[in-house]
Amino acid sequence: MKFATFRLGGLRRVGVLDPVSETVSPFDLTAAEAEVGVVALIGRDTLPPRLDPVPLRDVTLEAPVPRPARNVFCVGKNYHAHALEFAGSGFDSSAAHSDIPKAPIIFSKVPESVTGPGAAIVIDPAVSRAIDYEAELAVIIGKGGRGIARGDAMQHVWGYTIINDVTARDLQSRYSQWLIAKSQDSFCPMGPWAVSADEIDLKTIWVRCLVNGELRQNACVADLIFDIPTLIETLSAGVTLQPGDIIATGTPAGVGIGFSPARYLAGGDLVRVEIDGIGALENTVTVLA
Numbered sequence: 107m108k109f110a111t112f113r114l115g116g117l118r119r120v121g122v123l124d125p126v127s128e129t130v131s132p133f134d135l136t137a138a139e140a141e142v143g144v145v146a147l148i149g150r151d152t153l154p155p156r157l158d159p160v161p162l163r164d165v166t167l168e169a170p171v172p173r174p175a176r177n178v179f180c181v182g183k184n185y186h187a188h189a190l191e192f193a194g195s196g197f198d199s200s201a202a203h204s205d206i207p208k209a210p211i212i213f214s215k216v217p218e219s220v221t222g223p224g225a226a227i228v229i230d231p232a233v234s235r236a237i238d239y240e241a242e243l244a245v246i247i248g249k250g251g252r253g254i255a256r257g258d259a260m261q262h263v264w265g266y267t268i269i270n271d272v273t274a275r276d277l278q279s280r281y282s283q284w285l286i287a288k289s290q291d292s293f294c295p296m297g298p299w300a301v302s303a304d305e306i307d308l309k310t311i312w313v314r315c316l317v318n319g320e321l322r323q324n325a326c327v328a329d330l331i332f333d334i335p336t337l338i339e340t341l342s343a344g345v346t347l348q349p350g351d352i353i354a355t356g357t358p359a360g361v362g363i364g365f366s367p368a369r370y371l372a373g374g375d376l377v378r379v380e381i382d383g384i385g386a387l388e389n390t391v392t393v394l395a
């Protein structure tokens with residue numbers, strides 16, 4: 107099933123999406139329950155009752171988890187071709203160790219960087235003009251846990267969504283830790299909705315990014331260097347995972363700094379991230395005056 111978080115009549119709602127009729131049926135949740143987005147559905151034996159469907163065009167979609175309870179976990183250099191393009195770009199402060207990581211590189215984005223489908227990616231030229239896109243599959247954790255073994259990991263996955271791991275490359279290079287470069291306001295577009303784990307076959311889905319209609323990234327999720335069970339095992343070894351935690355699994359080759367010269371995002375650009383079985387996340391770039 108596809109679950110959306112959206113605004114309708116000024117209120118945040120969570121509902122089931124029907125892509126065929128292009129409607130969304132809100133769940134009968136209190137405003138407080140709906141505040142956490144699709145996380146309100148996690149851990150229930152049965153889904154809440156639904157209200158009458160509403161045309162999708164009449165709602166404003168939000169990120170499925172509009173304000174995660176804590177930082178979004180992210181994985182660096184998790185596709186071979188991207189690891190090589192990044193190490194060769196001169197911006198990779200981790201490249202001294204090796205081009206292909208021997209263990210997952212984990213960093214995070216602050217919850218306040220999350221923004222919704224259709225919202226602006228805001229460039230502040232006083233801070234950085236070297237802004238890049240990163241199309242990624244994101245995992246939404248259902249059942250929390252510590253010390254989760256690879257073989258059990260998929261039982262902890264509730265669903266999936268799309269994240270654009272927007273990055274200020276100059277800040278990523280300047281500071282050895284990536285948090286500032288990755289956590290700028292509006293640098294975590296998420297959506298357009300979440301899809302339950304049973305609908306997604308990780309062996310066959312592809313991740314694509316198009317900038318102004320031009321295909322830049324295109325890779326199969328099966329090509330991840332560290333697969334999702336490995337990521338969950340690695341993180342949960344000492345960090346207790348919580349329901350609603352989000353893990354962005356890494357981006358394929360084709361980011362802006364993979365080109366020579368680099369192709370950074372500019373005002374007015376339309377960035378579209380597509381993942382088979384989920385949908386498309388679109389955001390337009392705005393530059394502060």
Ligand code: MG
Nearest residue numbers: 240271356357
């Ligand atoms: Mg990334």
